[in-house]
Amino acid sequence: MSEHNIQNTEEHAHDEHAGLSKSKIWQVFFILLGITVVEFIIALVILPKGMMGHTTGNVLYILLTILKAYYIVAYFMHLKFEKTGLQLALGLAFIFIIYFIVLMLIEGGYLHLHMSLHP
Amino acid sequence: MNSLSQLDQVKTTPWSGGRSPWSVEYGKIMMWFFLLSDAFTFSSLLVYYGAQRFSKFTWPDPDLVFQSIPGIVDTGAPLVFVGIMTFILIMSSVTMVLAVEAGHRMAKKEVVGWMVATIIGGFMFLGCQALEWSHLHHEGFWWGSIPAADRLQDFFVGPVSNVSALQFANLFFTITGFHGFHVFTGVLLNIIILIMAMNGTFEKRGHYLMVEKVGLYWHFVDLVWVFVFTFFYLV
Numbered sequence: 001m002s003e004h005n006i007q008n009t010e011e012h013a014h015d016e017h018a019g020l021s022k023s024k025i026w027q028v029f030f031i032l033l034g035i036t037v038v039e040f041i042i043a044l045v046i047l048p049k050g051m052m053g054h055t056t057g058n059v060l061y062i063l064l065t066i067l068k069a070y071y072i073v074a075y076f077m078h079l080k081f082e083k084t085g086l087q088l089a090l091g092l093a094f095i096f097i098i099y100f101i102v103l104m105l106i107e108g109g110y111l112h113l114h115m116s117l118h119p
Numbered sequence: 120m121n122s123l124s125q126l127d128q129v130k131t132t133p134w135s136g137g138r139s140p141w142s143v144e145y146g147k148i149m150m151w152f153f154l155l156s157d158a159f160t161f162s163s164l165l166v167y168y169g170a171q172r173f174s175k176f177t178w179p180d181p182d183l184v185f186q187s188i189p190g191i192v193d194t195g196a197p198l199v200f201v202g203i204m205t206f207i208l209i210m211s212s213v214t215m216v217l218a219v220e221a222g223h224r225m226a227k228k229e230v231v232g233w234m235v236a237t238i239i240g241g242f243m244f245l246g247c248q249a250l251e252w253s254h255l256h257h258e259g260f261w262w263g264s265i266p267a268a269d270r271l272q273d274f275f276v277g278p279v280s281n282v283s284a285l286q287f288a289n290l291f292f293t294i295t296g297f298h299g300f301h302v303f304t305g306v307l308l309n310i311i312i313l314i315m316a317m318n319g320t321f322e323k324r325g326h327y328l329m330v331e332k333v334g335l336y337w338h339f340v341d342l343v344w345v346f347v348f349t350f351f352y353l354v
């Protein structure tokens with residue numbers, strides 16, 4: 001058993017990181033920086049000038065945030081290069097988080113409606 | 120040997136035992152499981168924040184609350200300081216990946232260099248957060264306390280609500296505090312790893328997997344900040 005572990009470790013330390021070179025790291029960094037800059041442009045230029053509604057802005061913020069999260073998890077945390085089984089095991093759990101978020105936002109929206117109808 | 124039945128033959132498929140089916144080292148997979156549970160903890164806080172914010176008629180406007188750069192200007196610079204903080208954290212995430220990459224090449228000096236850069240980034244972020252907290256504290260926000268009614272008007276675009284301001288204050292300090300605690304823990308772990316790398320522990324071990332494991336944690340802290348940043352400062 002321990003021999004197997006050692007073998008795995010060595011295998012791992014040599015093969016699996018071929019996917020992420022220095023240039024790729026900097027590329028991901030500039031993508032993350034670029035997305036953040038876009039968020040700032042929305043917050044400081046587009047929304048104050050009224051070129052876009054606040055709801056649209058919020059939807060855009062959340063989409064851009066999820067995109068950033070994807071790049072961090074896939075490249076920096078290296079999940080893109082792991083086995084499909086591990087990707088699924090970790091990825092599917094996040095569906096529950098999204099489910100909870102949607103649930104509680106609906107609940108919050110209901111409370112809001114309820115309180116404006118019956119103050 | 121002919122009597123050996125099919126069942127007795129040694130299986131070599133990934134899930135038949137004797138090796139990691141995902142070919143991930145044990146400590147790394149345990150770090151992933153911990154991070155998953157931590158993601159649930161953070162999301163429970165953020166979900167409560169979202170539900171509160173959705174149910175209220177009015178909420179403190181982030182552009183009005185966060186518009187100071189401590190030590191430079193007190194008003195009129197919305198989002199600039201938090202932009203600097205975000206940049207510092209993303210940057211320290213990059214130096215961490217570079218440390219992992221250097222560890223993969225067994226380049227001890229480079230690992231040490233990038234780890235030092237990561238630790239400096241972590242301390243800079245914590246320092247910025249301390250400045251931000253003390254600024255908000257001077258304005259009158261804290262757990263369970265909000266600015267006086269005449270000052271509170273400055274933080275709302277529409278009608279003023281004491282309940283909303285109180286919820287905002289409690290949730291802001293709890294969530295950024297919990298995140299800051301994670302950053303602090305991460306910096307401590309990074310320092311331990313740095314000392315081990317300098318002592319040549321990983322060189323003797325033959326691999327720099329510990330750097331990768333702590334790196335996973337560090338990127339997770341960055342990941343959480345991406346969400347905190349969006350939901351507190353942008354939305």
